[in-house]
Structures are given as structure tokens and as C-alpha cells.
Amino acid sequence: MITVENLQKSYKADRGLRNHTQKHVLTGVSFHLNDGDCLGIVGESGSGKSTLSRILLGLETSDGGTIRIDGVPHKKWIKQNKGKFSVVFQDYRTSVNPNWTLRRIIEEPLCMLRSGKNAHAEHETIIAELMERVELPLDYLKKYPHELSGGQLQRVCIARALTTRPRYLVLDEAISSLDVSVQSQILSLLKELQREFQLTYLFIAHDLQAVAYICNRLAFLRDGVIIEELDCNHFMCAQSEYVKLLVNSILPFQSRFNRTSSHNVNS
Incomplete structure (x- = not known):
């Protein structure tokens, strides 16, 4: 299990030669990721999604909070398990x-x-x-x-x-640059690979339909904090008005990823 508690990250924002302010990107992010899960982190551009993924991968350091894997401090676990956290x-x-x-x-x-x-x-x-x-x-x-x-x-x-x-795979907007038909093929492939390789996914995206198709749990990131978590089978239980708006925007339509698509090496 990965346990993230009160993760914080800020950057210096230059506003002139003498005016240096702090831009708070993550302001207290907490969640857990069980083995075998596919947890979707959904948020708008600038919400802190990519910063979160870089910290989890060890590419950046946080300003505060803790990350533990199987009860072991994050950095120590990665050092002891090289190649088991991939992206x-x-x-x-x-x-x-x-x-x-x-x-x-x-x-x-x-x-x-x-x-x-x-x-x-x-x-x-x-x-x-x-x-x-x-x-x-x-x-x-x-x-x-x-x-x-x-x-x-x-x-x-x-x-x-x-x-x-690897044991854990971070998918950081891994399909957002692809055409919709190709996105469907890649998502189907990722679902198959997760079962075959017994992977645990952290799927970071802004596209709620894509996340709902592949993930079993969703966490909604806004202004540097997770405002709500939902099981993908219980969308209608959303409490946050922001999350309700996102959910209602896709419920009237059949997910474009539910259509059967054949894998094609030309795509």
C-alpha cells in the first residue's frame, strides 16, 4: 500500500526583481493506494496533478507531508526496490x-x-x-x-x-495526446496489462470518461487538495458541487471508451 499524508509543495513565483512570492501547488494532499487498485487523480490544468506524480516518482521533493510504501518511507523504499516504480x-x-x-x-x-x-x-x-x-x-x-x-x-x-x-505504474496524462480512437485502444491494452502483470496504477488525467473507464477509484484534485474520493460505481454519491458538475457532464452520454475497438499497430 502507498499512503500519502498531508503532502505539500510550493514554488517561487517571480513577480519582478524584488518581489518573490510562493505559489502553493499542493496544500495538503492525502490518499492511499492499495495493491491492485487503479486510482484516478482527476483535475484541471494547474491543479497539481503532474507535481504529485513527480514527487511520487522521486523526481521532486515535497515541502511537507509523508509518503510511505508498505510502511517504509517513500525514498527508502524506492532505493531498495529499483525499477518497481515506473511511469x-x-x-x-x-x-x-x-x-x-x-x-x-x-x-x-x-x-x-x-x-x-x-x-x-x-x-x-x-x-x-x-x-x-x-x-x-x-x-x-x-x-x-x-x-x-x-x-x-x-x-x-x-x-x-x-x-x-514494476509493481506500481504512474500514468501521467498517458493518453491525452492521442486521437480518441487510439485512446480507446491504449486504455484496453492497459487494462489487460494490469491484470497480466498484477500492476497497481495511479492514473493521472483531466478526462473523467477515460479515468472512469479504467479506474476503480477516483480522487478529485482542485487547488492543490483532494476535495473528494469516489468509487467508480458510485458516481451519484458525489457530495462536492464541483464533482457533481463533472459527473453530470458525462452521465447523459455513453462512454466513448466502452465501444469495442480492435488493436491496430497502424494506430
Whole structure:
């Protein structure tokens, strides 16, 4: 279990040479994430979603509050469990090296964690298995990022995130840059992978329909604090007026992600 309590984060906001103020991004965020869960963090741009994900990944430090995993302090747990906390970012173009082949992109985490006499053969086996799971042909490993569509490249990023067999996967706006039809395919793939690899997801997004499709719990982040949490089967129990407005905006329509979509490597 991941337990987050009273997490706080501020940045300096320059308003001239002598006027430095603090911009409070997270002002007391608390939640828990059980093994096997898919918790959706929903919020508008600027609500603190990406800052929260970077702190959880250890890319930034908080100003206050605590994060514990299995009762162990967050940073200590990550140090002791290298590769068990992974991420898929929103911008699939800038999160890969454009000068590397897909093979090298996917292999990068393995090279950082694994070495030894048989490492290369082990890497080849893992890469081949993951290419099959994200439904990309093996001969694509020779290609470069610019030769792929957005959906294909995001599949590569998902494969890379799974190479170390993580326990937790942060999906930071992982589908928001994709076309709607491709979003549906990627969401279906993520649901399958969660079951197969026994993953725990933290799914960060602003699109409530997408989050409701894949997650079992939702947390609504606004102005740096979680204002309400809901089970995805109990939308009508929302108490906050802000959350009610969001929920009512999608209830009259059938979710676009419930339509059956076939996986297609051309997307």
C-alpha cells in the first residue's frame, strides 16, 4: 500500500526583481493506494496533478507531508526496490531519444539495472515478450521514433515502463495526446496489462470518461487538495458541487471508451 499524508509543495513565483512570492501547488494532499487498485487523480490544468506524480516518482521533493510504501518511507523504499516504480508520460515524443532505435529505447531501463555475462540474452527475451504484449511486430525494433504513429510510440513507452517488472505504474496524462480512437485502444491494452502483470496504477488525467473507464477509484484534485474520493460505481454519491458538475457532464452520454475497438499497430 502507498499512503500519502498531508503532502505539500510550493514554488517561487517571480513577480519582478524584488518581489518573490510562493505559489502553493499542493496544500495538503492525502490518499492511499492499495495493491491492485487503479486510482484516478482527476483535475484541471494547474491543479497539481503532474507535481504529485513527480514527487511520487522521486523526481521532486515535497515541502511537507509523508509518503510511505508498505510502511517504509517513500525514498527508502524506492532505493531498495529499483525499477518497481515506473511511469508512462504524456508526451511520447519528448520522453524518448529520437536518435535511438526502439530496441535501445525499450532496453534502457534494463541496462541501468541489469548487467552480467548473460544480460544481453535476457534483455532480448524480455524485449521480444513485451513487443508481443503491446502488439507491435519485432521488426519494428530497428525503427526510430519518427517512423511511428503516436499510438505506436506510446505502446513502445508502455513496453519500456514494464521492462523492470514494476509493481506500481504512474500514468501521467498517458493518453491525452492521442486521437480518441487510439485512446480507446491504449486504455484496453492497459487494462489487460494490469491484470497480466498484477500492476497497481495511479492514473493521472483531466478526462473523467477515460479515468472512469479504467479506474476503480477516483480522487478529485482542485487547488492543490483532494476535495473528494469516489468509487467508480458510485458516481451519484458525489457530495462536492464541483464533482457533481463533472459527473453530470458525462452521465447523459455513453462512454466513448466502452465501444469495442480492435488493436491496430497502424494506430
